[in-house]
Amino acid sequence: MSGDPYELLGVKRDAAQKDIQSAYRKLAKKLHPDLNPGDKQAEEKFKQISAAYAIIGDEEKRARFDRGEIDGAGTEQAQRNYYRDYASADGATRRYQNAGGFADFGDADDVFSSFFSRRGGGQGQTRMKGQDRQYSMEVDFLDAVNGTKTQVSLPSGPALEVTIPPGTRDGQTLRLRGKGEPGLAGGPAGDALIDIRVRPHKFYVRDGDDIRFELPISLPEAVLGGKIRVPTPSGPVTVTLAPNSNTGKILRLKGKGVPKRGGESGDAYVTLKIVLPDGPNTDLATFVEDWAAGKTHEPRTSMGV
Numbered sequence: 001m002s003g004d005p006y007e008l009l010g011v012k013r014d015a016a017q018k019d020i021q022s023a024y025r026k027l028a029k030k031l032h033p034d035l036n037p038g039d040k041q042a043e044e045k046f047k048q049i050s051a052a053y054a055i056i057g058d059e060e061k062r063a064r065f066d067r068g069e070i071d072g073a074g075t076e077q078a079q080r081n082y083y084r085d086y087a088s089a090d091g092a093t094r095r096y097q098n099a100g101g102f103a104d105f106g107d108a109d110d111v112f113s114s115f116f117s118r119r120g121g122g123q124g125q126t127r128m129k130g131q132d133r134q135y136s137m138e139v140d141f142l143d144a145v146n147g148t149k150t151q152v153s154l155p156s157g158p159a160l161e162v163t164i165p166p167g168t169r170d171g172q173t174l175r176l177r178g179k180g181e182p183g184l185a186g187g188p189a190g191d192a193l194i195d196i197r198v199r200p201h202k203f204y205v206r207d208g209d210d211i212r213f214e215l216p217i218s219l220p221e222a223v224l225g226g227k228i229r230v231p232t233p234s235g236p237v238t239v240t241l242a243p244n245s246n247t248g249k250i251l252r253l254k255g256k257g258v259p260k261r262g263g264e265s266g267d268a269y270v271t272l273k274i275v276l277p278d279g280p281n282t283d284l285a286t287f288v289e290d291w292a293a294g295k296t297h298e299p300r301t302s303m304g305v
Contacts, residue, residue: 003072005052005065013066017059024053028134029195035136046134054131054190061128074128074184130181130190137162137194141201144168145211145233145258152194162194166259167209170198204233209258209266215251216275217241219284232256232268239270247274 006013009023027049029035036042055074056062064070069077137152147166151159160179168174173195180190203213211233221228225243229236234256249272257266277284288294 003048003052005056005072008048008052008072009056011056017057017062020053020056024049024057029136032134032136050131050134054129058129127187128184129188130183132190133180133192135192135194136197138197138199139164139168140199141204141206142233144170144196144198145206147259160192164196167261168196168198170196172196206258207269209260211257211266211268213268213270214273215270216273217245219274219276222246222272222274230270233258234265241272245272247272 006015009020009027011020011023015023028046031042031046031049033039033043033046051073054061055065055070055072061070061074065072071077135152137150139148139150143150143164145167147168148164150162150164152162153159160176162174162176164174173193176192176194178189179192182189205212215230217228221241222245223243225241225245227238228241230239230251230253232253237253237256239251239253251270251272253268253270255265256268259265
């Protein structure tokens with residue numbers, strides 16, 4: 001697949017490598033076949049930008065393309081070789097070669113001819129790494145936090161086993177080396193790049209390496225305190241609740257957040273929320289009506305009302 005890689009990716013010829021990578025990632029996420037099922041035009045454009053990035057996304061190949069040694073498809077460009085016959089002193093007709101503008105070298109021509117042949121791979125190709133493949137995968141919140149192993153089905157070929165490391169973030173890209181397109185002329189295969197999308201959890205919210213969530217508690221637990229079970233992403237823990245714990249009070253559970261590199265973990269921040277029983281409760285209503293201190297309690301004084 002040919003064409004000007006710079007034009008296909010929409011970057012200037014003097015663009016920095018990081019700008020080229022950014023342009024490719026932006027287009028790849030827009031045109032990826034998984035996000036455009038059945039759209040042949042998007043699929044074709046995705047192939048074009050992937051081929052373009054395989055050339056100018058690699059600094060060495062980009063330099064060779066800029067020098068005209070390979071084209072937009074990575075194919076070697078033939079060297080300019082000029083031949084001329086001449087008559088030797090013994091009357092025989094011989095040929096000499098001028099390679100790429102070099103002066104005439106007589107018997108040394110075979111050396112330069114061999115040199116340029118080696119540059120062309122003998123068959124007009126050089127060993128080239130295969131193109132990377134771009135995929136996207138949705139992961140459950142707890143699997144991203146705790147890590148897991150799963151599989152991703154490829155459009156063609158077998159399913160790949162993917163290890164989701166603990167602490168994986170939404171938008172993170174995982175690289176599976178050697179699982180991309182086959183290499184050219186015996187070159188290494190490209191990589192599979194997996195863009196991770198983490199599904200939201202029904203009550204956990206990630207805040208960097210910390211986890212935040214609300215914890216419902218009963219009225220007796222709030223008033224009297226005691227030991228309660230608290231769920232965390234790594235499993236339930238027992239916490240001692242102090243008496244007279246109000247809604248809005250925050251408990252910090254050290255090390256019960258998201259695993260970090262190096263073995264440590266963030267924290268879990270638990271916001272208490274008093275929840276009354278569903279439906280009317282005669283005993284509770286009678287108690288509140290007879291509770292003298294409750295009638296003089298003004299919880300909104302701090303708000304000026």
